Amino acid sequence: MSAPTEAAGRLAPVVIVGGGLAGLFCALKLAPRRAVVIAAAPIGQGASSAWAQGGIASAMGEGDTFEKHLADTLAAGAGIVDEAMAAGMIAEGPDRVHDLLSYGVPFDRDLEGRLNLSREAAHSERRIVRVRGDMAGRAIMEALVARVRQTPSIELCENAVAQDLIVEGGRVTGVRFAHDGHLNELRGAAVVLASGGIGQLYAVTTNPSEACGRGLGMAARAGARIADAEFVQFHPTAIDTGADPAPLATEALRGDGATLIDRAGRRFMFDVHPDGELAPRDIVARAIFRQVASGEGAFLDCRQAVGAEFAQRFPTVYASCMAAGIDPAVEPIPVVPAVHYHMGGVLTDEHGRTSLPGLWACGEVTSTGVHGANRLASNSLLEAVVFAARVAADLPADPGIGTPISRIGAAEEGEGDKAPPALRRVLSRHVGVVRDAQGLAEALLTIGELRAAHGAGAHANATAAALLIAAGAYQRQESRGAHYRTDFPQAEEGWHRRTVMTLAEAEAVLAALRQTRGTSL
Incomplete structure (x- = not known):
């Protein structure tokens, strides 16, 4: 589908937002049920999963066990991993690796044909399934893109930037997106968010420009519950x-x-x-x-x-x-x-259901609880394929309903751009590797000013996502995992839990801070 007009008259029972690993894997698992994938770039490009160098963590080696993998995941997560969710993910790992093999992913093998496993930081065993050392993400995406383009049940709308979720009668019924200078709407029986992370909200990141928190912002603006937003992982060696x-x-x-x-x-x-x-x-x-x-x-x-x-x-x-x-x-x-990965995101259950009826989510845009305060290396691609498959299994059977893409007006310029430079600077400076109350307060106030300036315009989703991250970090008065505060350098038992926040609650944190500071924006 090179342009929305080509879809006139076609029905879209499932709308998937995101052309990375989670979105494409979900679409393949849905087949032969029909899906439309809305991707901000050509599928496989602009996706963080294509840049993943390590591989997929899966307990498949001799001497390794699910229990060992779980223990490593719990240790890295600094006490707030959802153990049941993590255990289920790890147990399904080998099956999802075999799925990828069936799609043509050329994982490294030894001379006897066995998968060649490597070890990464904080893993107690060699369990990383990779391709040519550091090319796993690219190889996985190339294989999936080829299979998706050969699958007749999957329609593609590429270079299309999702902007808003359509909510009708308390249920998510579709997506509003920009494409070729026009604003369009597409409704379906279900919407799946697989839009990636928030790395480009920061000035120094390993993520592509499309990863600017758009999906997180869309869900939050629609009223979804967001979990663990304060936990942003920094890759040590960019x-x-x-x-x-x-x-x-x-x-x-x-x-x-x-x-x-x-x-x-x-x-x-x-x-x-x-x-x-x-x-x-x-x-x-x-x-x-x-x-x-x-x-x-x-x-x-x-x-x-x-x-x-x-x-x-x-x-x-x-x-x-x-x-x-x-x-x-x-x-x-x-x-x-x-900035490399966001442990926080749209809160989902074990099936990928969000707090909004009609909306499922998978991949980095979510917070399933499997990473806790600090993701274990190479568990991210594992999470993406496991929960994408679960979402596909949970979605309703193809009911043959939906509406064609409709063009509703001109798109606002700038929606496809990176996050505002001022936003990237303030998050890097005050909501980065090391944080404190004064810096977080300054970040919140600046984000509030940017939200007021941009209103509901092109950067509304980026600024909403940034507000949730900063508000979560401001409220969590301890240090745990990737969240480190110099003014609260120790972990506190009172914060030995996950956090959940709505955008309205983040706005209330900002309002209280303004009142304390005597500002009125």
């Missing part, structure tokens, strides 16, 4: 070249023995954690943040662990480094923390 998005040096490098050093060549991670470079991501990210802030610098040294084999073993990282004039085979890679 390659520090000033590029936007920042290229990533996969965690698998540290899993294969690469070390973190300062300018003098001294390893510093064992100063802060007994697992050194394989400590949980939040700990490594804060350590690198302090190194960079102090001027001592942080570098990923792969010379001994990978060396001359770099180009073959990690071609994506190698290409990014060489493009920046760095030869990682012979020199350390400068690294910096960058």
Whole structure:
């Protein structure tokens, strides 16, 4: 479907927002039930899943067990993982990996044909299923895109930017989206949000420009409940070249023995954690943040662990480094923390149902509870395929109802752009790796000003998502997982729980702060 007009007269029983792993996997699992996929870019492009370098975590190796994988997930999640949800996800992992194999994903195998598993930080076993070292995301998406384009039950509306959920009679019945300068509406029997994360709300991120919290904002503005919005994961080792998005040096490098050093060549991670470079991501990210802030610098040294084999073993990282004039085979890679993944999102149950009737969700836009305060490496792609399959299974049978796409007016310019630069700056400065009350208050007030300036315009979804993240961080007066506050540096038993908030409640937090500060915006 290259343009909405081509769908005139066609029915859309299921509308899927998002052309990444979760959205495409859900569409394939729905077949032969019909679905329309609305994607902000050509499917497979502009999706964070296509950039994933590590792979999928699944307990499939000799000596590994579901219980070990669960224990690692619980430990990384800092006490607030939904154990039942995580256990179910992990148990379904091998079946979903076999699904991907059936779709043509060329996962690495050894000489005997067995899956070649690697290890990443905070995993106790080698359980990462990957492709050519650091190309899992790209290979998975290429295979799924090919299969989707061959599946007659799936219609595609690409380069179409979802803007609003249509709510009628208390039920989500469709999506309003911009395409080719026009505003359009599409209704269906069900809507599935699979729109990705919020990385581009920050100035330094590994995420593509499409990941600017649009789906989270849409759901929140429609009244959905949002969970754990304060938990934003920073990948410790983005390659520090000033590029936007920042290229990533996969965690698998540290899993294969690469070390973190300062300018003098001294390893510093064992100063802060007994697992050194394989400590949980939040700990490594804060350590690198302090190194960079102090001027001592942080570098990923792969010379001994990978060396001359770099180009073959990690071609994506190698290409990014060489493009920046760095030869990682012979020199350390400068690294910096960058926003990588959002543990928070639209609250769903085990079937992917949200708090809004008619709306399901899967992938990074959600908060299922399986990640807690800090996602375990490579559990994200696992979550995407497990819950996408669950959503497909839970959706109603094709009832043959729906309405064709209708064009309702001109699209407002800017809806397809990145988040406002001022918003990206304030989140990076005050809602980043390290936080405190004063900075969070400044962030909330600035976000409030930006929301007032943009109103219900092009950036309404981005500013709504940002408000929820900042309000959640402001209210959580402790440090846990990826959320670290210098004014509350310890975990507190009173906050040993997940949080749930609506946009109206986040706005109330801002209103109370304004009243305290004597501002009136």
